[in-house]
Amino acid sequence: MSHELKRLVNKISDEALRKQVVDLIEGFTVEIGGVVFEGLSLEATPGGMRRHHAYWEGLIQHTMASATIASALCDVIKEIYRGEVDRDVVLTAVITHDLMKSYVYRLTEKGDYRMSRLGERMDHLTLIVSELIRRNFPLEVIHAVAAHHGRNGPISPRTIEALVCFVSDDADAKLNGEVLNAARFLLSDCAGVRGVPLTAEQAFAVVRAKQTRGCEGVKKELEKINAGKSSPNTSFSGATSQDTLLNP
Numbered sequence: 001m002s003h004e005l006k007r008l009v010n011k012i013s014d015e016a017l018r019k020q021v022v023d024l025i026e027g028f029t030v031e032i033g034g035v036v037f038e039g040l041s042l043e044a045t046p047g048g049m050r051r052h053h054a055y056w057e058g059l060i061q062h063t064m065a066s067a068t069i070a071s072a073l074c075d076v077i078k079e080i081y082r083g084e085v086d087r088d089v090v091l092t093a094v095i096t097h098d099l100m101k102s103y104v105y106r107l108t109e110k111g112d113y114r115m116s117r118l119g120e121r122m123d124h125l126t127l128i129v130s131e132l133i134r135r136n137f138p139l140e141v142i143h144a145v146a147a148h149h150g151r152n153g154p155i156s157p158r159t160i161e162a163l164v165c166f167v168s169d170d171a172d173a174k175l176n177g178e179v180l181n182a183a184r185f186l187l188s189d190c191a192g193v194r195g196v197p198l199t200a201e202q203a204f205a206v207v208r209a210k211q212t213r214g215c216e217g218v219k220k221e222l223e224k225i226n227a228g229k230s231s232p233n234t235s236f237s238g239a240t241s242q243d244t245l246l247n248p
């Protein structure tokens with residue numbers, strides 16, 4: 001398990017629940033009808049195939065970001081709305097919600113992501129919910145994971161913890177997806193280049209450069225991106241879209 005993920009898991013205060021999460025992360029497998037499927041390592045797993053975090057370590061980054069947002073939302077509920085929320089349930093659900101993406105995507109030789117053979121038949125949400133049930137996770141955790149796609153999933157959030165999990169997941173997916181879309185558009189608009197693999201860090205820098213230094217700033221960022229192309233943390237570029245919130 002990565003150091004960052006371990007630090008996150010250690011924030012689960014209930015010892016038994018924390019152990020369940022560690023065991024899950026270190027040993028989750030998928031076997032259906034006697035067929036054992038192969039998954040990507042957590043490091044190689046993206047947060048999504050195209051829409052958000054579609055790059056190496058994307059899932060870990062998405063998990064860390066969603067957990068940070070979820071923790072802030074728990075503070076808001078407690079300190080501003082004077083409500084109650086179970087942080088262990090929220091954290092466990094956020095940490096586990098997309099784990100099965102490692103089984104539904106595969107990495108191509110070109111370095112982009114496609115559906116795996118299993119992903120053509122099963123979705124990550126069903127797979128993780130089955131695994132959580134099989135491992136006797138608490139119902140409140142299973143519900144929050146099952147409801148993390150909100151109205152687009154098999155059940156919508158019925159608890160405060162599930163609502164926090166859904167909102168934080170959605171917020172981070174949008175934040176990441178929109179900044180990457182905007183950066184791709186700006187690279188195309190200002191420098192005429194398309195299909196540049198970008199990390200989220202580079203995308204934020206490109207958008208920042210445009211807002212502070214205009215197209216000249218974007219071109220400078222592109223030079224930096226090209227100079228560091230050998231970095232292992234490069235992303236699948238996806239399509240250049242003009243339909244972006246940060247679009248000038």
Ligand SMILES: [Fe+2]
Binds near residue numbers: 097124125148
């Ligand atoms: Fe999901």
Ligand SMILES: [Fe+2]
Binds near residue numbers: 062097098169173
């Ligand atoms: Fe997610």
